[in-house]
Amino acid sequence: MEGVGKLSSMTTGTLELVIISLGLAIGISAYLVLELPRLRQQWRLWSHRSKLPPGPKTVKTGIRKPWLWFRELNEQYGDVVYLQMGPTPTIILGSAQAAWDLLEKRGAIYSSRPRFIMGGELLSGGMRGLMAPYSPFWRRWRKLLHSGFMQRQSDTYRPIQSLESKVLMHDLLKSPKDFRTHLERYAASVIVTVTYGRRVEDVRTDAVVQMNAEAMGRLTSVNIPGKYAVERYPALKYIPSIFAPWKAEVLEQRKKDIRMYTELMDDVKRRMAAGKLPDCFAKHLLEEQPKLGMTDLEVAYTAGTPFGAGVETSAGSLASFILACVKFGDRFIPKAQAELDRVVGSNRLPTFDDLPELEYIRAVVAETLRWRPVAVLGGTPHATTADDTYRGMFIPKGSTVIASLWSIHLNENDFPEPHEFRPERFLKPREYPGNLGHSAFGWGRRICPGMHLGTNSVAINIARILWGFNIQPALDEKGKKIDVDIFAFSDGFNSSPLPFECSITPRSERHAHVIEREFHEVQDELLRYKGAKLR
Numbered sequence: 001m002e003g004v005g006k007l008s009s010m011t012t013g014t015l016e017l018v019i020i021s022l023g024l025a026i027g028i029s030a031y032l033v034l035e036l037p038r039l040r041q042q043w044r045l046w047s048h049r050s051k052l053p054p055g056p057k058t059v060k061t062g063i064r065k066p067w068l069w070f071r072e073l074n075e076q077y078g079d080v081v082y083l084q085m086g087p088t089p090t091i092i093l094g095s096a097q098a099a100w101d102l103l104e105k106r107g108a109i110y111s112s113r114p115r116f117i118m119g120g121e122l123l124s125g126g127m128r129g130l131m132a133p134y135s136p137f138w139r140r141w142r143k144l145l146h147s148g149f150m151q152r153q154s155d156t157y158r159p160i161q162s163l164e165s166k167v168l169m170h171d172l173l174k175s176p177k178d179f180r181t182h183l184e185r186y187a188a189s190v191i192v193t194v195t196y197g198r199r200v201e202d203v204r205t206d207a208v209v210q211m212n213a214e215a216m217g218r219l220t221s222v223n224i225p226g227k228y229a230v231e232r233y234p235a236l237k238y239i240p241s242i243f244a245p246w247k248a249e250v251l252e253q254r255k256k257d258i259r260m261y262t263e264l265m266d267d268v269k270r271r272m273a274a275g276k277l278p279d280c281f282a283k284h285l286l287e288e289q290p291k292l293g294m295t296d297l298e299v300a301y302t303a304g305t306p307f308g309a310g311v312e313t314s315a316g317s318l319a320s321f322i323l324a325c326v327k328f329g330d331r332f333i334p335k336a337q338a339e340l341d342r343v344v345g346s347n348r349l350p351t352f353d354d355l356p357e358l359e360y361i362r363a364v365v366a367e368t369l370r371w372r373p374v375a376v377l378g379g380t381p382h383a384t385t386a387d388d389t390y391r392g393m394f395i396p397k398g399s400t401v402i403a404s405l406w407s408i409h410l411n412e413n414d415f416p417e418p419h420e421f422r423p424e425r426f427l428k429p430r431e432y433p434g435n436l437g438h439s440a441f442g443w444g445r446r447i448c449p450g451m452h453l454g455t456n457s458v459a460i461n462i463a464r465i466l467w468g469f470n471i472q473p474a475l476d477e478k479g480k481k482i483d484v485d486i487f488a489f490s491d492g493f494n495s496s497p498l499p500f501e502c503s504i505t506p507r508s509e510r511h512a513h514v515i516e517r518e519f520h521e522v523q524d525e526l527l528r529y530k531g532a533k534l535r
C-alpha cells in the first residue's frame with residue numbers, strides 16, 4: 001500500500017511538473033509571438049541608429065494638437081524628424097520639398113498606410129480604402145474614386161454645386177448668424193447629392209447625415225493612438241471575442257455600420273429600379289460592380305467614402321475663409337470685390353465660367369487652403385513598404401510618415417509671415433514643388449481624389465460670398481468690434497475654426513435682390529434631388 005502511495009504521489013508530482021512546464025512553454029511562446037516582430041524591428045533600428053533622422057529622445061503623448069509640437073520639432077531638428085512612437089518608427093516631414101521628394105517622387109514605396117487594427121481591420125473589416133494598405137483592394141477602390149471624381153467627372157457636378165451655393169447665399173442673407181450651419185449644410189448636401197442622388201435640406205435632421213455621422217463617431221472612438229493594446233501587439237487580434245470584450249464590442253459596432261451602408265444602397269437600388277435616380281457616384285458604382293467583381297458590401301462602403309472625407313474638409317475650409325475675412329478682410333476684400341465688379345457686374349451671381357477671369361479670387365482660394373489647412377496633419381499618415389535613404393538619412397521599412405501641413409504650410413521659407421492671410425503670394429511665380437503652389441490635397445498615389453470637387457466648392461462659394469456680402473467683425477453691445485482668435489481651432493484629425501462671431505451683410509439692395517432672384521429661379525431644379533424619407 002505504501003508503495004502505491006509513493007507511486008501516486010510521484011505521479012502527481014510529475015504531473016504538476018508537466019503542467020508547469022507546459023504553462024511556461026505556452027507563456028514563452030505567446031511572449032515570443034507578441035514580442036518577436038517588435039524585437040526584430042528594434043534590432044534593425046538599433047543597428048542603423050547613427051543614420052536615423054534627428055529627433056527628440058522623449059516623445060510627448062496625449063497631446064491634443066500634435067501638429068503644434070511637430071512644427072516645433074521641425075524648427076528645431078529640420079524638415080525630416082525621427083520619432084519612436086511605441087514600436088513604430090515615425091517620420092515627421094516639415095517642408096514641401098521633403099514631402100514631394102518622398103511621397104510624390106518615391107511614391108512606389110511611400111504610399112501604404114500604417115495598420116489601423118481597431119478602426120480599419122476589426123471595425124471596418126478592411127473595407128475602408130482610406131485606411132487600407134497599398135494592395136490590390138486599395139487599387140480597385142482608388143480606381144473607382146478616380147473615375148467618380150477626376151477633373152472631367154467633377155466638372156459634371158458643377159450644376160449641383162451651383163444650385164447648393166445659391167441656397168447657401170440665400171441662407172446667409174436670411175440668417176447670417178448661423179453661417180456655420182449653412183456651410184455645413186452646403187458641404188453635406190453637395191456630397192450626399194453627388195453620392196446618393198438626394199439633397200440635404202436640414203443638416204441637423206437629415207437621415208443620411210445622421211447615419212453617416214454615427215458611423216464616423218464609431219470610427220473616431222476606436223482610432224485613438226495608444227488606447228488599445230492590440231495596436232501594439234497585433235497578434236491579440238486573433239483572441240476569440242468571448243475572451244476579449246473590446247473585440248466583441250467593436251464587432252458589434254461593425255454590424256451597425258454594415259446595416260447602415262446597406263440601407264443607403266438599398267434606397268439607391270429602389271430609386272434606380274423606379275427610374276428616379278439622378279446620375280450619382282452610387283449609380284456609377286452599381287454599373288461598374290459586375291465588371292470589377294465587387295461584393296455588395298464593398299460597393300456600399302465605397303459609396304460611403306466621400307461623406308467621411310469630403311464634408312468636414314469642404315465646410316472647414318470655407319469656415320477658415322470667413323475667419324480670414326473677419327481678421328484680414330480690410331486688406332484683401334476690396335481688391336477681390338473690385339475684380340468681381342469688373343468681371344461679373346452686379347446683375348448676376350458669379351458662375352464657374354467666370355473663374356478663369358477671376359485671378360485674384362483664385363489666389364484667395366489658394367491662400368485659404370494654405371493658411372489654415374483642414375487636413376492639418378496632411379490627412380491619414382502614409383507608411384513605407386521598403387527601407388530607404390534620403391539625404392543620407394535612413395528611413396526604415398514600416399515607418400509611419402506624417403507630412404504635417406501645419407509645418408509645411410507655415411514654413412517661413414516658402415511662405416514668409418505665414419500666419420498673415422495674403423492672396424498676393426499666389427499671384428507671382430514662386431519656387432514650389434507641384435503646380436498648385438500649396439500642398440493642401442496631399443501627394444502621390446494617395447493624393448486627395450476629391451480635390452477637384454473640393455476646390456470647386458471652395459472657389460464658387462468664395463467668389464459668390466465676396467460678390468454678395470461684406471464680412472466684418474461683429475460688434476459688442478457698446479458697438480465695439482469683437483476680435484477673433486485665428487489660433488482657436490478644433491482638435492482632432494481635421495481641424496477647423498472653433499465657433500466665432502462675425503457680421504455678414506449684403507453689399508447693397510441690388511446684390512440682395514439678385515441673391516433672392518437666383519434662389520427662387522432654381523426651386524424646380526432643386527426638387528429633382530429631393531429624396532423620400534429614409535427613417
Ligand code: HEM
Binds near residue numbers: 130306310441443451
Ligand atoms: C477642400 C476640401 C478637401 C481637402 C482640403 C482635402 C484634403 C485631403 C488630404 C490632405 C488628403 C491626404 C492625401 C495624402 O494622403 O497624401 C486627402 C485624402 C482623401 N480625400 Fe480629400 N480633401 C478635400 C475634399 C475631398 C472630397 C470632396 C472628397 C470626396 C471624394 C475627398 C476624398 C478623399 C479620399 C477618399 C482620400 C484618401 C485617398 C487615399 O487614401 O488613397 N476629399 N484629402
